[in-house]
Amino acid sequence: MVQQLSSNVSRTIQTKLVLPPDTNHMGTIFGGTVLSYIDEIAAISAMKHSGNVVVTASIDNVNFLSSAKVGDILILEGFVISTGRTSMEVYVKVECQNLETRHRTLNTTSILTMVAIDKDGKPAPVPSVIPETEEEKQFFEGAPLRRERRMLYKNVNQ
Numbered sequence: 031m032v033q034q035l036s037s038n039v040s041r042t043i044q045t046k047l048v049l050p051p052d053t054n055h056m057g058t059i060f061g062g063t064v065l066s067y068i069d070e071i072a073a074i075s076a077m078k079h080s081g082n083v084v085v086t087a088s089i090d091n092v093n094f095l096s097s098a099k100v101g102d103i104l105i106l107e108g109f110v111i112s113t114g115r116t117s118m119e120v121y122v123k124v125e126c127q128n129l130e131t132r133h134r135t136l137n138t139t140s141i142l143t144m145v146a147i148d149k150d151g152k153p154a155p156v157p158s159v160i161p162e163t164e165e166e167k168q169f170f171e172g173a174p175l176r177r178e179r180r181m182l183y184k185n186v187n188q
């Protein structure tokens with residue numbers, strides 16, 4: 031029987047401080063830096079869900095919605111939203127908190143596909159995920175369409 035796990039098993043929160051080396055000449059954070067944070071938290075979420083090491087198979091829908099500047103605090107949240115046989119879709123949301131006002135703005139969102147890898151370096155089966163909140167259920171229902179679209183782009187690019 032396929033093991034089933036709540037999305038809470040993979041839920042991961044990370045906090046980062048935006049420092050000068052992370053920023054461009056306008057003092058706002060590089061997109062590539064945010065992307066590396068997103069990739070890291072997605073990998074941690076997927077590893078917590080699968081109990082295996084993982085690799086990033088694809089990153090889609092990276093939406094840089096607002097900028098973050100030196101001294102801002104980034105709060106990242108990631109969790110598994112759907113699973114295939116060996117792959118997991120992970121949703122990552124980044125919020126930016128202004129230190130003085132404590133106001134939080136949605137900064138970046140993304141959906142990544144991570145694949146669990148066994149000791150021989152081959153894709154390994156993963157438990158399925160049980161969505162719990164309304165948001166998680168909506169993501170779960172949209173998974174087949176996103177998968178179809180992703181495979182279409184993969185084939186076009188090969």
Ligand SMILES: CC(C)(COP(=O)(O)OP(=O)(O)OC[C@H]1O[C@@H](n2cnc3c(N)ncnc32)[C@H](O)[C@@H]1OP(=O)(O)O)[C@@H](O)C(=O)NCCC(=O)NCCS
Pocket residue numbers: 085086087088113114115116117118143145153180184
């Ligand atoms: C991802 C990878 C393991 C897939 O290997 P593969 O030989 O295509 O294996 P499979 O065909 O069995 O696919 C395994 C799973 O990956 C998924 N997959 C493969 N390519 C994908 C892509 N571009 N986007 C999303 N999912 C993908 C498949 O759908 C399958 O999922 P499922 O088991 O849930 O149905 C392989 O392409 C790889 O190692 N890529 C490099 C990963 C890496 O190094 N990432 C770091 C950044 S470079």
